[in-house]
Amino acid sequence: MKNDRGLLIVLSGPSGVGKGTVRKAFMQDESDIQYSISVTTRDPREGEVNGVDYFFKTKEEFERMIENNKLLEYAQYVGNYYGTPVDYVKETLEKGKDVLLEIEVQGAMQVRKHFPEGVFIFLMPPSLSELRKRITNRGTETEDLIDNRMHIAKEEIELMDEYDYVVENDQVELACERIHSIITAEHLRRDRVAVKYKKLLEVQK
Amino acid sequence: MKNDRGLLIVLSGPSGVGKGTVRKAFMQDESDIQYSISVTTRDPREGEVNGVDYFFKTKEEFERMIENNKLLEYAQYVGNYYGTPVDYVKETLEKGKDVLLEIEVQGAMQVRKHFPEGVFIFLMPPSLSELRKRITNRGTETEDLIDNRMHIAKEEIELMDEYDYVVENDQVELACERIHSIITAEHLRRDRVAVKYKKLLEVQK
Numbered sequence: 001m002k003n004d005r006g007l008l009i010v011l012s013g014p015s016g017v018g019k020g021t022v023r024k025a026f027m028q029d030e031s032d033i034q035y036s037i038s039v040t041t042r043d044p045r046e047g048e049v050n051g052v053d054y055f056f057k058t059k060e061e062f063e064r065m066i067e068n069n070k071l072l073e074y075a076q077y078v079g080n081y082y083g084t085p086v087d088y089v090k091e092t093l094e095k096g097k098d099v100l101l102e103i104e105v106q107g108a109m110q111v112r113k114h115f116p117e118g119v120f121i122f123l124m125p126p127s128l129s130e131l132r133k134r135i136t137n138r139g140t141e142t143e144d145l146i147d148n149r150m151h152i153a154k155e156e157i158e159l160m161d162e163y164d165y166v167v168e169n170d171q172v173e174l175a176c177e178r179i180h181s182i183i184t185a186e187h188l189r190r191d192r193v194a195v196k197y198k199k200l201l202e203v204q205k
Numbered sequence: 206m207k208n209d210r211g212l213l214i215v216l217s218g219p220s221g222v223g224k225g226t227v228r229k230a231f232m233q234d235e236s237d238i239q240y241s242i243s244v245t246t247r248d249p250r251e252g253e254v255n256g257v258d259y260f261f262k263t264k265e266e267f268e269r270m271i272e273n274n275k276l277l278e279y280a281q282y283v284g285n286y287y288g289t290p291v292d293y294v295k296e297t298l299e300k301g302k303d304v305l306l307e308i309e310v311q312g313a314m315q316v317r318k319h320f321p322e323g324v325f326i327f328l329m330p331p332s333l334s335e336l337r338k339r340i341t342n343r344g345t346e347t348e349d350l351i352d353n354r355m356h357i358a359k360e361e362i363e364l365m366d367e368y369d370y371v372v373e374n375d376q377v378e379l380a381c382e383r384i385h386s387i388i389t390a391e392h393l394r395r396d397r398v399a400v401k402y403k404k405l406l407e408v409q410k
Binding site: 122124127128154157160161163164165166167177178180181182184185186188189190193194197198200201 | 327329332333359362365366368369370371372382383385386387389390391393394395398399402403405406
């Protein structure tokens with residue numbers, strides 16, 4: 001049921017909604033989709049591994065990638081750079097494999113310009129109070145940074161209109177199931193598969 | 206995660222593809238979706254029950270429904286009428302419940318005019334030879350009728366372009382899973398849910 005070209009799936013949403021957690025849980029039993037590892041200049045959090053969670057780079061290394069057009073998108077966020085290496089994404093899609101990006105909202109808007117046919121999923125917190133709790137529980141931020149993140153998060157939620165789907169992250173497992181359904185459905189969209197079926201009938205005439 | 210208004214889901218496809226079989230299997234463990242029973246003037250097949258599989262009507266009764274605008278769609282197909290009672294569909298959608306129609310391709314095109322926002326699913330045979338086998342195995346048709354149905358079916362497949370999704374009916378169980386994913390994904394579409402989420406944030410400000 002696959003097309004010739006893979007689907008680009010973009011998972012984004014406001015700071016603190018749990019994008020990383022959902023993405024990890026989702027990819028755990030998913031061999032048909034390739035996760036595209038992002039590049040960042042922020043410090044690794046506890047347990048994060050270079051080349052698995054992110055490629056951790058210096059500011060200078062990151063800026064060289066920008067200059068050499070090696071990034072599909074990048075954004076500065078709370079003082080750090082985040083970006084997606086472009087070559088890997090394009091090569092994987094051309095092989096016919098789906099690619100999942102887990103990126104910040106600013107970056108998602110840049111990707112939309114290059115891949116309007118991508119599947120853009122906005123991960124939504126059940127409420128703003130729950131979002132604040134999650135940002136606070138992360139324990140890596142000061143009170144000022146938390147206020148700052150909440151302010152940014154509210155602005156990010158306004159960008160929901162640029163997305164194709166909204167998935168509530170009330171429970172990680174349920175969010176993963178919803179994302180699975182979206183990807184299955186997108187592979188069945190008539191505009192993606194009609195050509196294949198018509199060829200099939202042509203051969204049989 | 207439900208909207209105020211239910212989704213109208215239209216399951217259609219060429220004659221003999223197995224619409225009835227898939228619909229029955231699909232509805233068996235589905236309490237959130239209401240199946241809209243069609244009206245027909247054709248004779249009941251073995252095991253079919255009036256008011257469960259169809260409302261079986263005389264030609265005169267059917268034509269009175271047409272005159273009184275009681276049908277959302279109707280079609281003549283291999284000498285018989287098939288139609289969908291309109292009031293039931295509208296009332297159920299307004300209660301916020303999804304409605305599933307299982308109808309012929311001609312009828313689906315009429316429903317599209319009244320419900321452009323409906324979810325139109327085209328059930329596809331794995332191949333034309335498999336389709337012929339299924340029509341033949343049904344055992345209710347003569348060889349001439351089978352040829353006639355195959356001819357119509359090929360024309361019907363050309364109408365695939367009017368649909369939102371194409372689901373291959375290779376195995377009934379797999380087809381049902383795909384339909385489930387489509388309906389889940391459709392409920393998560395941003396244009397259907399954004400208003401609800403924005404209201405949620407408004408309240409919390």
